[in-house]
Amino acid sequence: MTYLIKPKLHHPKLPENALGYTRRDYEGAISTLCAGCGHDSISAAIIQACFELAIPPHRVAKLSGIGCSSKTPTYFLGASHGFNSVHGRMPSVLTGAALANRDLIYLGVSGDGDSASIGLGQFAHCLRRGVNMTYIVENNGVYGLTKGQFSATADMGSKSKKGIRNEDSPIDLVSMAILLGATFVGRSFSGDKTQLVPLIKAALEHRGAAFIDCISPCVAFNNHPGSTKSYDYVRAHNEAVNYLDVIEGREEITADYAPGTVELVEQHDGSLLKLRKVDAGYDPTDKRAAISYLQEQQAAGEIVTGLLYLDPEGEDLHDRLGTVQTPLNALSDAELCPGRAALEKLNASLR
Ligand SMILES: Cc1ncc(C[n+]2csc(CCOP(=O)(O)OP(=O)(O)O)c2C)c(N)n1
Ligand code: SF4
Numbered sequence: 001m002t003y004l005i006k007p008k009l010h011h012p013k014l015p016e017n018a019l020g021y022t023r024r025d026y027e028g029a030i031s032t033l034c035a036g037c038g039h040d041s042i043s044a045a046i047i048q049a050c051f052e053l054a055i056p057p058h059r060v061a062k063l064s065g066i067g068c069s070s071k072t073p074t075y076f077l078g079a080s081h082g083f084n085s086v087h088g089r090m091p092s093v094l095t096g097a098a099l100a101n102r103d104l105i106y107l108g109v110s111g112d113g114d115s116a117s118i119g120l121g122q123f124a125h126c127l128r129r130g131v132n133m134t135y136i137v138e139n140n141g142v143y144g145l146t147k148g149q150f151s152a153t154a155d156m157g158s159k160s161k162k163g164i165r166n167e168d169s170p171i172d173l174v175s176m177a178i179l180l181g182a183t184f185v186g187r188s189f190s191g192d193k194t195q196l197v198p199l200i201k202a203a204l205e206h207r208g209a210a211f212i213d214c215i216s217p218c219v220a221f222n223n224h225p226g227s228t229k230s231y232d233y234v235r236a237h238n239e240a241v242n243y244l245d246v247i248e249g250r251e252e253i254t255a256d257y258a259p260g261t262v263e264l265v266e267q268h269d270g271s272l273l274k275l276r277k278v279d280a281g282y283d284p285t286d287k288r289a290a291i292s293y294l295q296e297q298q299a300a301g302e303i304v305t306g307l308l309y310l311d312p313e314g315e316d317l318h319d320r321l322g323t324v325q326t327p328l329n330a331l332s333d334a335e336l337c338p339g340r341a342a343l344e345k346l347n348a349s350l351r
């Protein structure tokens with residue numbers, strides 16, 4: 001793969017985070033995506049979120065599948081671990097990595113083709129298992145990389161660039177993720193940085209399976225008037241259920257205390273989510289209400305965005321499996337291979 005590295009030079013007065021890094025330290029190579037692609041805006045939001053959280057870049061493992069969306073990890077967090085896997089297989093590679101080393105922060109980036117078509121089974125199982133990760137689908141309703149075929153999230157009745165009508169009903173990844181057992185589920189729009197950056201920060205802070213469906217218009221194949229994934233449609237039909245801000249367990253990240261109804265939700269790791277609700281009736285911790293609200297708004301043609309479901313007591317797969325605390329690469333040979341006697345004892349316990 002060829003890619004262009006950005007020059008390291010930057011203005012000496014760029015703001016620094018708690019680690020002394022500037023935003024530039026969280027960037028990657030120069031993007032080769034089409035100008036105006038929503039995916040580039042999501043990369044910028046990821047960079048901003050990691051900068052604001054002062055995450056050490058080498059603590060992040062970014063994984064993806066295949067597609068324009070799955071190319072994007074090259075364009076952010078250049079100093080992080082990265083693995084560009086096979087089409088639709090990111091979730092199982094991420095699960096394996098997370099099981100081998102629980103100390104890294106796992107960020108999975110995928111497309112609607114990657115996750116809702118070929119990788120649907122993988123998507124389902126890593127969410128229901130509670131793998132500790134942030135899983136972002138950059139949802140444009142098409143297979144962008146392979147020139148605009150309908151994906152499984154494309155609207156029924158929508159027309160492709162070539163004028164062909166989609167006859168299949170779409171998969172709503174957000175509703176699926178809630179039903180499957182993800183403990184943090186949000187939806188946003190690539191063009192809404194004010195909402196997306198705090199949502200990504202909250203997902204990164206969440207312990208357990210965090211999923212974000214991010215609508216991301218494909219300017220080459222799916223940004224026309226008939227598509228609900230176009231810039232114009234989302235701007236006109238977006239119903240935001242909450243304004244979200246994150247307060248880390250360690251220190252407060254933002255001082256934005258604008259008026260409005262505020263709800264503080266404590267997460268398992270002690271960090272707090274601050275929700276400023278624009279819709280006073282919306283409770284993200286009520287699973288059944290969240291699902292029916294999503295269905296109602298969808299029937300009315302609205303796209304609900306924001307933090308849609310949260311279980312603050314989310315579990316990590318490691319808790320369920322009772323696995324060793326230490327990353328496997330830090331265990332000694334004797335610990336990894338305790339010998340014949342230990343194996344015989346284990347076998348005997350299973351008879
Ligand atoms: C096993 C396999 N099947 C098919 C392909 C061809 N292919 C590459 S990307 C892609 C779809 C990508 O769509 P999506 O995940 O929505 O990403 P986007 O390009 O829209 O961001 C397909 C079908 C492949 N690379 N591997
Ligand atoms: S084809 Fe679509 S998804 Fe791919 S880079 Fe271009 S605008 Fe983005």
Ligand SMILES: [Mg+2]
Nearest residue numbers: 111112140142
């Ligand atoms: Mg796509």
